[in-house]
Amino acid sequence: MASSEAQHDSDDGMDEFIEKFKTHEYKNAFSEDNWEEEFDRIPMFMKKAPEEIDPQKYPELACLQAMIHDEDRPPEEQAKSLKDEGNAFFKEKNYEKAILSYTAGLKMKCGDQELNMVLLTNRAAAHFHLGNMRSALNDAGAAKKIKPDHLKALIRGAQSCIELRTFAEAIQWCDEGLKAYPTEKKLLELRAAADKHKRTAERDARKAKIKEKKLHGEKEALLAAIKDRGIKLLQSAKPRQSGSGSEDEDEGSSAAISQLNLDGLSSQEATGAQVFVDEQSCLHWPVLFLYPEHRQTDFISDFSENNCFIDHLAVMFGEELPPWDADRKYQPQNLELYFEDEEKETLYQVNPETSLLKVLQHKRYFVKAGTPSFIVLVRSSSFWKQFLTGKKIRGL
Known part of the structure; x- marks a missing residue:
C-alpha cells in the first residue's frame, strides 16, 4: 500500500515537472529566428570555415584551433x-x-x-x-x-x-x-x-622564323627602293639644326635623317597603312592632307608615287564636297598645296599637276612617321591670307 502511494506521488511529481517544462524556456536553446546560423557555428556541423575565427562568436572552433x-x-x-x-x-x-x-x-x-x-x-x-x-x-x-x-x-x-x-x-x-x-x-x-x-610549338617557331625572314627581305627591298629614289626618312619630329643652314646644302647632311631603317616608317601602328612596293616596283604611300582652316584631315591609304595630286583632289572635291565646307569653296581649281620644311621654317608650294614622287625627291622634303603630309588652302580666301602672313614661301 505504501509502495503504491509512493509511486502515485512520483507520478504526480513528474506530471508537475513536465507541466513546468512546458511553460519555461530552456535558457541555452537556439533562438527560433536564428537557429540555422547558430547551428552552423558548431564545428561538427559547419559547412564552411569562417574567414576569421572570433573566440567570442566561435568559442568551440577557437578552442579546437588552439589545440591544433x-x-x-x-x-x-x-x-x-x-x-x-x-x-x-x-x-x-x-x-x-x-x-x-x-x-x-x-x-x-x-x-x-x-x-x-x-x-x-x-x-x-x-x-x-x-x-x-x-x-x-x-x-x-x-x-x-x-x-x-x-x-x-x-x-x-x-x-x-x-x-x-x-x-x-x-x-x-x-x-x-x-x-x-x-x-x-x-x-x-x-x-x-x-x-x-x-x-x-617547334612548328610554329619554324613558321615564325620563315615569316620573319620573308618580312625582313621585303623590308630590305622596300628600304632599297626608297634609297634608290633619294627619298629621306625622318626619325624625329623635327630635323636637328645643321651647321650652316644653307638652302643648297646636300640633303644627306641632316643628322636627323634616318639611316634608311624602319624607324622612319612607323605609320602602320597609327593608321593601319604603310608604304609598299607593288609588282611593277612602284611605291605606294599613305598620304595625309591637312585643312587647317577647318581643322580637318583626309587620309589616303594608297597614293601611287606616279600619281599627281590633282588626281586625288579631283575625287575628294569633285561632284560632292565635304560637309564641313559650308561655303562650297573647296573646288579643285581653287586649291593650293604646300609642304612644310620645319627646319628652315619655310613653306614650299606644290603644283597639283606634280607627281608625288617628284615632291618626295625634293631636297628639303623629309617623310615623317612614314606618312607624307601636305597642307591644303583655298587660294585668296581670308584664311589663306592670314595663314601665309609672315611665312617664308618657296616654289619647287
Whole structure:
C-alpha cells in the first residue's frame, strides 16, 4: 500500500515537472529566428570555415584551433594537424588558406620526411589550382627530392611544366615517372600531350622564323627602293639644326635623317597603312592632307608615287564636297598645296599637276612617321591670307 502511494506521488511529481517544462524556456536553446546560423557555428556541423575565427562568436572552433597550434606538442603532431587543417581548406576550395596551413606545417621542420613530402605535394596542388604554376613546380620538385618516385609529385610537376609551356621539361618529368610506373595512365597521357605541344610549338617557331625572314627581305627591298629614289626618312619630329643652314646644302647632311631603317616608317601602328612596293616596283604611300582652316584631315591609304595630286583632289572635291565646307569653296581649281620644311621654317608650294614622287625627291622634303603630309588652302580666301602672313614661301 505504501509502495503504491509512493509511486502515485512520483507520478504526480513528474506530471508537475513536465507541466513546468512546458511553460519555461530552456535558457541555452537556439533562438527560433536564428537557429540555422547558430547551428552552423558548431564545428561538427559547419559547412564552411569562417574567414576569421572570433573566440567570442566561435568559442568551440577557437578552442579546437588552439589545440591544433599547441606549441607544447611535438613538431610532428603539430605538422600533421596543420596538414589536416590544410586538407579541410583544400576540400572547401579555399586554396589560399590551404597554402598557409601547409606552409605552417613545413615550418615545423619535423623529422618525418614522409609527412613533409605530403605537405609539399599538397601545397603544390593548391598552388596549381590558383594558377601559381612556378610555385607548384618548385614544391613538386622539392617533394621529388625527398622521394624521387612519388607519383603525385611527378604528375604535378609534369602538369605545371605543360602550363608553363616548358614541354621538354614536362616530358622529362613524365619519363622519370614512367621508369617507376611504366603503365601509369596519367603519366602516359601527360607525356603524349607534352610531346604534341612541343612539336606544335617547334612548328610554329619554324613558321615564325620563315615569316620573319620573308618580312625582313621585303623590308630590305622596300628600304632599297626608297634609297634608290633619294627619298629621306625622318626619325624625329623635327630635323636637328645643321651647321650652316644653307638652302643648297646636300640633303644627306641632316643628322636627323634616318639611316634608311624602319624607324622612319612607323605609320602602320597609327593608321593601319604603310608604304609598299607593288609588282611593277612602284611605291605606294599613305598620304595625309591637312585643312587647317577647318581643322580637318583626309587620309589616303594608297597614293601611287606616279600619281599627281590633282588626281586625288579631283575625287575628294569633285561632284560632292565635304560637309564641313559650308561655303562650297573647296573646288579643285581653287586649291593650293604646300609642304612644310620645319627646319628652315619655310613653306614650299606644290603644283597639283606634280607627281608625288617628284615632291618626295625634293631636297628639303623629309617623310615623317612614314606618312607624307601636305597642307591644303583655298587660294585668296581670308584664311589663306592670314595663314601665309609672315611665312617664308618657296616654289619647287
